[in-house]
Amino acid sequence: xxxxxxxxxxxxxxxxxxxxxxxxxxxxxxxxxxxxxxxxxxxxxxxxxxxxxxxxxxxxxxxxxxxxxxxxxxxxxxxxxxxxxxxxxxxxxxxxxxxxxxxxxxxxxxxxxxxxxxxxxxxxxxxxxxxxxxxxxxxxxxxxxxxxxxxxxxxxxxxxxxxxxxxxxxxxxxxxxxxxxxxxxxxxxxxxxxxxxxxxxxxxxxxxxxxxxxxxxxxxxxxxxxxxxxxxxxxxxxxxxxxxxxxxxxxxxxxxxxxxxxxxxxxxxxxxxxxxxxxxxxxxxxxxxxxxxxxxxxxxxxxxxx
Amino acid sequence: xxxxxxxxxxxxxxxxxxxxxxxxxxxxxxxxxxxxxxxxxxxxxxxxxxxxxxxxxxxxxxxxxxxxxxxxxxxxxxxxxxxxxxxxxxxxxxxxxxxxxxxxxxxxxxxxxxxxxxxxxxxxxxxxxxxxxxxxxxxxxxxxxxxxxxxxxxxxxxxxxxxxxxxxxxxxxxxxxxxxxxxxxxxxxxxxxxxxxxxxxxxxxxxxxxxxxxxxxxxxxxxxxxxxxxxxxxxxxxxxxxxxxxxxxxxxxxxxxxxxxxxxxxxxxxxxxxxxxxxxxxxxxxxxxxxxxxxxxxxxxxxxxxxxxxxxxxxxxxxxxxxxxxxxxxxxxxxxxxxxxxxxxxxxxxxxxxxxxxxxxx
Numbered sequence: 001x002x003x004x005x006x007x008x009x010x011x012x013x014x015x016x017x018x019x020x021x022x023x024x025x026x027x028x029x030x031x032x033x034x035x036x037x038x039x040x041x042x043x044x045x046x047x048x049x050x051x052x053x054x055x056x057x058x059x060x061x062x063x064x065x066x067x068x069x070x071x072x073x074x075x076x077x078x079x080x081x082x083x084x085x086x087x088x089x090x091x092x093x094x095x096x097x098x099x100x101x102x103x104x105x106x107x108x109x110x111x112x113x114x115x116x117x118x119x120x121x122x123x124x125x126x127x128x129x130x131x132x133x134x135x136x137x138x139x140x141x142x143x144x145x146x147x148x149x150x151x152x153x154x155x156x157x158x159x160x161x162x163x164x165x166x167x168x169x170x171x172x173x174x175x176x177x178x179x180x181x182x183x184x185x186x187x188x189x190x191x192x193x194x195x196x197x198x199x200x201x202x203x204x205x206x207x208x209x210x211x212x213x214x215x216x217x218x219x220x221x222x223x224x225x226x227x228x229x230x231x232x233x234x235x236x237x238x239x240x241x242x243x244x245x246x247x248x249x250x251x252x253x254x255x256x257x258x259x260x261x262x263x264x265x266x267x268x269x270x271x272x273x274x275x276x277x278x279x280x281x282x283x284x285x286x287x288x289x290x291x292x293x294x295x296x297x298x299x300x301x302x303x304x305x306x
Numbered sequence: 307x308x309x310x311x312x313x314x315x316x317x318x319x320x321x322x323x324x325x326x327x328x329x330x331x332x333x334x335x336x337x338x339x340x341x342x343x344x345x346x347x348x349x350x351x352x353x354x355x356x357x358x359x360x361x362x363x364x365x366x367x368x369x370x371x372x373x374x375x376x377x378x379x380x381x382x383x384x385x386x387x388x389x390x391x392x393x394x395x396x397x398x399x400x401x402x403x404x405x406x407x408x409x410x411x412x413x414x415x416x417x418x419x420x421x422x423x424x425x426x427x428x429x430x431x432x433x434x435x436x437x438x439x440x441x442x443x444x445x446x447x448x449x450x451x452x453x454x455x456x457x458x459x460x461x462x463x464x465x466x467x468x469x470x471x472x473x474x475x476x477x478x479x480x481x482x483x484x485x486x487x488x489x490x491x492x493x494x495x496x497x498x499x500x501x502x503x504x505x506x507x508x509x510x511x512x513x514x515x516x517x518x519x520x521x522x523x524x525x526x527x528x529x530x531x532x533x534x535x536x537x538x539x540x541x542x543x544x545x546x547x548x549x550x551x552x553x554x555x556x557x558x559x560x561x562x563x564x565x566x567x568x569x570x571x572x573x574x575x576x577x578x579x580x581x582x583x584x585x586x587x588x589x590x591x592x593x594x595x596x597x598x599x600x601x602x603x604x605x606x607x608x609x610x611x612x613x614x615x616x617x618x619x620x621x622x623x624x625x626x627x628x629x630x631x632x633x634x635x636x637x638x639x640x641x642x643x644x645x646x647x648x649x650x651x652x653x654x655x656x657x658x659x660x661x662x663x664x665x666x667x668x
Contacts, residue, residue, distance in 0.1 A: 007376070036457060080650065080651070084651060084654055085654070086650045086651060086654055087650065089396050089457060090601065090646065090650050091647065091650060093398065093597065093646065094642075094643045094644075094646035094647040094650065095647070096643070097594070097639045097642045097643030097646065098640060100636055100639045100643075101636050101641070101642070101643055102640055103636070104634040104642065105633060105634060106635065107634075108632075108633070108634045114408075163607070185423050189607065216635070217636065221461075221465055224458060224461055225464070226457055227455075228455075229464075231458075263473050263477055265469045265470075265472040265473035265476060266473050267475070268469045268472075269466045269469045272462040272463075272466050272469075273466060275458065276463075279448075279455065279458060279459060280448060280454055283452040283453055287452070287453075
């Protein structure tokens with residue numbers, strides 16, 4: 001029991017950067033744009049947040065600027081894929097490379113530097129006083145709670161508001177949305193930018209909270225797992241929560257199994273093997289339930305002459 | 307509707323030939339300018355950096371020989387990617403296919419140290435090809451059977467391959483005489499590729515690469531199969547209607563694409579290192595750089611021979627500025643990412659023209 005609780009306790013922070021990233025990508029893809037640049041945006045968030053926290057000591061400022069760094073890179077993808085209508089796969093890939101490169105150059109001076117600033121855990125009143133469960137499940141840093149709060153909020157906006165309706169319609173049928181007076185280009189720019197902001201926060205969580213240090217390439221594929229999680233989540237914020245913590249659990253398992261004498265290199269394969277399995281399972285489920293990606297995903301929109 | 311931003315892209319009726327040729331060159335120049343701006347912003351003198359890169363890659367006979375050395379894996383992998391991308395199969399996992407090819411060849415070389423060169427060398431290339439091909443068809447099968455997105459699966463397989471190599475060189479394959487380094491034992495003389503005089507150019511692999519480029523080019527332009535690949539990529543349902551098998555085309559494309567990346571891996575272990583090492587020691591991301599090789603060549607396999615030389619030079623020059631300017635290894639990704647973005651944009655400017663929309667229109 002204690003083991004399960006402590007594993008759960010560890011899985012939630014491990015899954016939090018994935019949750020931020022996935023929530024953003026869900027919105028981006030709902031607008032009909034595929035953003036494969038998440039890995040690059042996350043790592044730009046990581047280096048920006050570490051740099052700002054290291055020099056100013058202000059972690060909230062660090063998170064804010066990391067979000068902007070991710071958002072800025074996302075705007076580049078938006079310009080390429082929405083305005084210039086270039087291939088979204090290649091554009092996203094290029095942006096990931098760019099993010100990995102620029103973050104490496106920016107971060108060189110921070111390698112091996114300690115970070116004094118950080119978040120203190122927030123006790124949820126009453127709940128954190130429950131014996132055993134309380135300290136295990138209700139004492140996290142504020143960003144964990146922020147991510148959890150975003151889940152129902154983004155679900156509500158997506159399915160219950162006019163904004164969400166516009167977003168979904170642009171991703172399903174941009175021509176219809178356009179005819180109904182929705183500004184397709186503006187909605188898509190907004191969704192891609194928002195996705196970049198959250199990816200930046202996810203990256204910041206890694207370098208400032210989860211493992212406070214700057215290591216070149218420290219996202220180590222997290223951005224790609226986010227893309228897979230978005231498919232697993234069937235483009236639904238609620239399922240994103242489940243998927244992110246599940247993967248957080250796999251990451252934790254990877255370290256918990258090491259003392260058993262299994263090679264760390266073999267254990268390091270776990271999240272990636274698991275990703276492939278999850279994608280296959282999601283594909284099967286999507287076929288059965290006839291749920292698919294947003295119909296206009298990866299399709300640039302050009303208004304027909306009238 | 308108020309255009310946001312007020313740019314409109316429209317298709318050209320015909321693409322002038324000169325523009326097809328000149329567009330990648332202009333994109334490259336613009337990319338270099340953009341990289342210069344990034345360097346300047348990070349406090350590095352771009353002119354000095356470019357001078358160092360050029361001198362490092364092309365300024366001496368040693369530098370140029372190293373450029374050729376690095377172009378070999380880029381060429382083989384890049385040729386394979388032109389095929390995959392023509393079929394619109396986004397094989398992002400060539401890096402993993404390369405590593406598996408290197409691993410398979412190493413296994414053979416270590417298992418049979420007594421075999422003569424005429425036997426072991428061709429077998430190493432064959433088993434490397436098979437290994438890369440098998441690694442490459444996993445995402446193709448998943449895509450054809452369950453419509454699983456190949457970008458993610460092929461990339462996840464890179465991480466798995468890389469961890470597998472690490473496991474082998476730190477574990478069961480670690481050479482007892484390698485002083486604790488994560489290397490396997492050295493190959494027998496017979497399993498080492500010959501090199502051109504004082505250089506590290508393992509010319510058999512280079513020749514294989516050039517021959518394959520020509521063969522694939524002919525296959526693409528002179529056979530029905532080349533046509534099928536294109537139709538499958540552009541319109542899968544039309545291809546199916548015309549009686550082409552989606553699965554068969556994808557499998558064939560990925561056997562070749564993965565197999566060629568595997569050959570590149572064989573060249574690295576048999577021609578450069580004579581052993582398997584940790585993954586970053588075998589390949590500084592050749593499989594990813596090859597994406598740019600293919601794209602810059604506009605998916606033409608013979609063009610890929612030329613662009614691999616260019617990107618090989620960039621890798622050598624990148625190493626040079628890392629040392630002289632104290633830059634991190636990731637610097638090369640700034641080049642890769644920016645060039646890819648601009649090439650993508652350049653393609654577009656060749657096919658479309660852009661006009662600024664005034665508010666009164668539309």
